[in-house]
Every structure is written in structure tokens, then in C-alpha cells.
Amino acid sequence: MINLYTSNNLEYLAKQLGENLYQKKKNILSPSTVIVQSLGMQRWISLKLAQQFGVFLNCRFPFPENFAQEIFKAVIPDYELSPLYTNKALVWLIGSLLPQCLDEKPFEPVKQYLVVDGTISQVRLYQLAHRLAYMYDEYSVYFYRDILQWEKEPSNAWQVLLWRYIKNNISTDSKICHKAQLIEHVIKPLNDPKNTKVLKEKLADEVFLFGITVLPEYYITLFNAVSSIVPVHIFQLNPSKEYWFDIRSEKAILRIQRTIKAKNININDLHFEPGNPLLASLGKVGQEYIGLLLDYNAYDTITDEGQYTIRNSSTLLAHIQNDILHCIERGNGKHEKMAISPDDNSITIHSCHSPLREIEVLRDYIINILNTTAIVPNDIVVMAPDIDVYAPFIKAVFDEQVLHREGLPVLPYAIADQSYKNTSRFISAFSDVLEVLAGRLEADKVCELLDYEEITQRFGIEKHYVMAFHQWVEELNVR
Incomplete structure (x- = not known):
């Protein structure tokens, strides 16, 4: 249950x-x-x-x-999940199998892409193998039924044939499986x-x-x-207590309308509901996931015990949350628009010229909130699309010594969901060394390696030599 x-x-x-x-x-x-x-x-x-x-x-x-x-x-x-089915391992296996398949008719499009001036481009081969490995790994989870169907039904598609070659090459033992088989x-x-x-x-x-x-x-x-x-x-x-899984954004409705126009179907016959436009445009991923969960309700395997909170406030944020909760759109004739106070700051937008400036504005804004409201640091969550981009600026701006020097209160914080590279200087240094070796030995990249104490201490390079090296590179205009 x-x-x-x-x-x-x-x-x-x-x-x-x-x-x-x-x-x-x-x-x-x-x-x-x-x-x-x-x-x-x-x-x-x-x-x-x-x-x-x-x-x-x-x-x-x-x-x-x-x-x-x-x-x-x-x-x-x-049954055992073979490590050779991971995308990192599949890259090399696909790279070795593809050249052997190019003479087969279904692989003609692949041959046209890979062969340049009569020889196989190794760069293109690696790039294609890398992309295919990623897609096969994703398909084994997100489209696992298709993967299983590929293995049972005949097909001349080169993607399907390549997958069969991969499977046979890894193992013919039925106990050695990929994710879809498991x-x-x-x-x-x-x-x-x-x-x-x-x-x-x-x-x-x-x-x-x-x-x-x-x-x-x-x-x-x-x-x-x-x-x-x-x-x-x-x-x-779940942002809404209403059934919102059939609503579509205006762009989605227009896209569907263009698709069905050639089929002589009336868009009104499909009964698309616009609902709340913010929910329709930004909630697509959640819409599909929660809808998938509720689909199991048809088999009486899910008990839904919903409890939803109505925001008892006149702020802009509260109105938006309540409109999403009830899946309504204001100003469309059915629901009137609400008057918002000019002093309302429940939603604010700050335009900043750099990630560093964003973090500085964020710090000042948080300090103001803590000084003027009953909110404590533990109540605050800061989200970013890529936290690794902002992590070094967060550490610099929220540093305890920096705050003391500027006469600001110390703000406790923690950064979650960072990549391993940013959680350890040793790992970061090792990763940067690999990137430099794989690149063109750009001067700025090499100079960055000397900023790691782990590297300079290992090779006995003193600080004044590092400073001199930076100066020589700049004076000689080394790129």
C-alpha cells in the first residue's frame, strides 16, 4: 500500500x-x-x-x-548490475564498436558523420560515443520499457542495433543485467x-x-x-489542491494548435484549461510527476491525505500562493485583480552586474530582514540554479573576518549540494591539473595551479617565486 x-x-x-x-x-x-x-x-x-x-x-x-x-x-x-553499463564505461565500448558497424546499411548516416576525407575522425567518434553513452544510460531509467522492447522486437534502426551489439559484447549471461532488466x-x-x-x-x-x-x-x-x-x-x-494536471500554458496551447491545424481538429474540442498561468508555465515537471503518482490511484494503491494552507495575508506573495493553490487567474473576468500596497516588499527583484554583487546585495538584504522581523537565520533558504558558481563568492562575502572588518553581524551559513570539486581544495587542485593537461596549457590556467598551497608545497615553490612567475607571465604577455 x-x-x-x-x-x-x-x-x-x-x-x-x-x-x-x-x-x-x-x-x-x-x-x-x-x-x-x-x-x-x-x-x-x-x-x-x-x-x-x-x-x-x-x-x-x-x-x-x-x-x-x-x-x-x-x-x-x-542478478548483477554490470558496471560496464554506466555512461563512463559505455563511452569506450561504443567508441570501439562503432567503427566495426559502419559498413552496415543502417549505419550509413553515422558513417557520413564520422568519416572525413576517407578516415574516421577520432574527435567526432569520441563526441558521438560520449553522447550516445549518456543517452543509453538515461534511456535505461526514463524509457526502460523502450529498452526492453528493443531487445525483443526486430528493428533496423541503427540506435537499436548498436544497443544489441553493446549488450552482446558486455555479456551473454542472463544474470548480468542493465538497469531496465533489473x-x-x-x-x-x-x-x-x-x-x-x-x-x-x-x-x-x-x-x-x-x-x-x-x-x-x-x-x-x-x-x-x-x-x-x-x-x-x-x-x-503539491502547490495546488485542485486537479491541475490538464492545464496548459498559452505557449503550449499555441504549439498544440499549430500541430493539429493540419489535421482539421478544433482546439476547443480538446478542452484545455488555462488555469493559473504561473503554475502552467513553471510547474510542468511537477505536473507530470504528481500526475504519474495519481495515475496509480486508479488501481486503489494510493491513499491521498491532503492538507493545504491558505495564506492569511494581503501581500503580493500571499495572493500569488493562494491563486496557485486554487488554480485561478485574476483579471480574466471570473476573478478580479487585488489591490497591492505600494509598500509591499514580499517579492523583490534586484538587478546586479555580477555574481559577486548578487551575493553582496543578498547579504545586506538578509541582515535587514533579521533586524526588522522575527525571522532567524535558520528560517532562511537561499536557492541558486548552479550553487558551484556562487560558492566562492558566498565564502568571501559571508566570511567571519570580512563581516567583523566591515562592522556587520556574523551570519551563520552552510552550502549544500556542492560538487566534490568545491568541497575539497585537494580534489579541486587535482581536477584543475587534469583540465590543464587536457587543454592547451593556457597561461592563466597554469598560474591558477600555483595558487594552490598543496601544489607549491609539494614541489617546494616559495611564495616570492610564485609572485615573480605571475609577474613574468604578465610582462611577457604569455597567453
Whole structure:
């Protein structure tokens, strides 16, 4: 049984998770399993549960892929996921197989691309192999049914033929699998009532999924099968309590209209609902994911216990949140526009000329919020499309010594979801060395290597030599 808890309030979902963990814990010595999608969410939910209980421990937070591997090992231990199916390994295998296939008729388009002046371009071969490896790896999860169909039905498409060559080259043993085969093999024993007692001893008492933005059908199918053995609880943030999975943005409707115009179909016969335009344009990924979860409701495998919060405020942000909650659009004749106070600053936009300036403005804005409201640092979350771009500026601007020097209060902070390169100077230095060796030995890149103390200490290069080297490069105009 899958229990789906939905709300537009993440703190409410955290409270519900805590109550479920407390009430349904069968064995206090066995760790609870809460599946999350990022380290940031793991840290946030750990703090919330610690506040709720006073102390919180004995809980593990695997990612969906790691938990799936645990299920495969517990249920089908005889089947093994070959490491050669990862995209990094597939690059080299595809690079070796493609030249052998170019004389086959289906591979004629590939041959036209790879062969330059009578010889195979190694650069193009690597680039194509790299792209294909990535796509095959993605397909084995996001389109796993297609991958399985490729192996069963005849086809002359070169992509399908290449996949079959890859599979035969890796292993002809049916126990050596790729991801799509694993999900196919694991479903049958999970759904077999004869295995329930044995598998209950191998799996966690209960499984909780919290704050996951999107999951491919691959994992939803797996969790649905696991729910026949142990209860699975999904705590899902849903911005609207209405059924908003058929709404389309204006651009999407125009795109569909152009497509069906040639087929002599009236767009009005499709009954597309515009709903809330912000939700329709920015919520497409969540729309597909939550809609996929609700599709299982047709089989009575999901219990939806929704609890939604209406914002009791007259601010612009509160009005937008409530309009999204009710999936309405203001100013379209049905719902009048709301008057907003000129002093309303619930949503502000700052135009900055660089990432450094963005962080400086952010710091001043946070200090102002802390001084004028009851908000504390623990209540503030800052999001960025690529945190690695901003990480060095955050460390510089929010540095304790810098804040003391400028007479500003110290702001506690933590940066989550960074790449490994930015979490360790040693890893960063090693990565930069590899990039320099693979590049054209640009002067600025080589000079950056000398800024690492780990490198200068290893080779006994003193600071004044580093400064002299930088000066020589600049004076000689070395590029």
C-alpha cells in the first residue's frame, strides 16, 4: 500500500513524517529509512525532526538510486548490475564498436558523420560515443520499457542495433543485467504473495519518501511493487489542491494548435484549461510527476491525505500562493485583480552586474530582514540554479573576518549540494591539473595551479617565486 501525503506546506509534511516515524516504529533498534533527493533536504528534515522530538537519531537517508540497488540485492541477489553499463564505461565500448558497424546499411548516416576525407575522425567518434553513452544510460531509467522492447522486437534502426551489439559484447549471461532488466526481474518476486514473509525480513519495516521533486516511472514502479511487502509513504509538496494536471500554458496551447491545424481538429474540442498561468508555465515537471503518482490511484494503491494552507495575508506573495493553490487567474473576468500596497516588499527583484554583487546585495538584504522581523537565520533558504558558481563568492562575502572588518553581524551559513570539486581544495587542485593537461596549457590556467598551497608545497615553490612567475607571465604577455 502506498500512502500519498500532499500539501503546499513543507513544514506540515515534515510534521506528518515525524508523526508517522513515531507512531509506526516497530523496532527501535532498526534504523528508519527516509529517501531524499539531495543532501540539503536531508539536513533540513533532520533539523525539523530534531526540533519536533527534541532529539532525532537512528535514521538513514539513501538516495532513490542507492535504495533501488538495496532492493535489487535483497530480492534478486543472483542478478548483477554490470558496471560496464554506466555512461563512463559505455563511452569506450561504443567508441570501439562503432567503427566495426559502419559498413552496415543502417549505419550509413553515422558513417557520413564520422568519416572525413576517407578516415574516421577520432574527435567526432569520441563526441558521438560520449553522447550516445549518456543517452543509453538515461534511456535505461526514463524509457526502460523502450529498452526492453528493443531487445525483443526486430528493428533496423541503427540506435537499436548498436544497443544489441553493446549488450552482446558486455555479456551473454542472463544474470548480468542493465538497469531496465533489473526492474523487470524484480517486479515478479515482489508481487508474488508467496515471497511476502521472506522479503519482509530483508526489507525495511517501512519506507518514507520525502520532498522529492521528480521521479521517473522506473522508481515509481519499483516503489509500488515494494509497497506490496512493506508500507510506502510518499510526502509530496503539491502547490495546488485542485486537479491541475490538464492545464496548459498559452505557449503550449499555441504549439498544440499549430500541430493539429493540419489535421482539421478544433482546439476547443480538446478542452484545455488555462488555469493559473504561473503554475502552467513553471510547474510542468511537477505536473507530470504528481500526475504519474495519481495515475496509480486508479488501481486503489494510493491513499491521498491532503492538507493545504491558505495564506492569511494581503501581500503580493500571499495572493500569488493562494491563486496557485486554487488554480485561478485574476483579471480574466471570473476573478478580479487585488489591490497591492505600494509598500509591499514580499517579492523583490534586484538587478546586479555580477555574481559577486548578487551575493553582496543578498547579504545586506538578509541582515535587514533579521533586524526588522522575527525571522532567524535558520528560517532562511537561499536557492541558486548552479550553487558551484556562487560558492566562492558566498565564502568571501559571508566570511567571519570580512563581516567583523566591515562592522556587520556574523551570519551563520552552510552550502549544500556542492560538487566534490568545491568541497575539497585537494580534489579541486587535482581536477584543475587534469583540465590543464587536457587543454592547451593556457597561461592563466597554469598560474591558477600555483595558487594552490598543496601544489607549491609539494614541489617546494616559495611564495616570492610564485609572485615573480605571475609577474613574468604578465610582462611577457604569455597567453
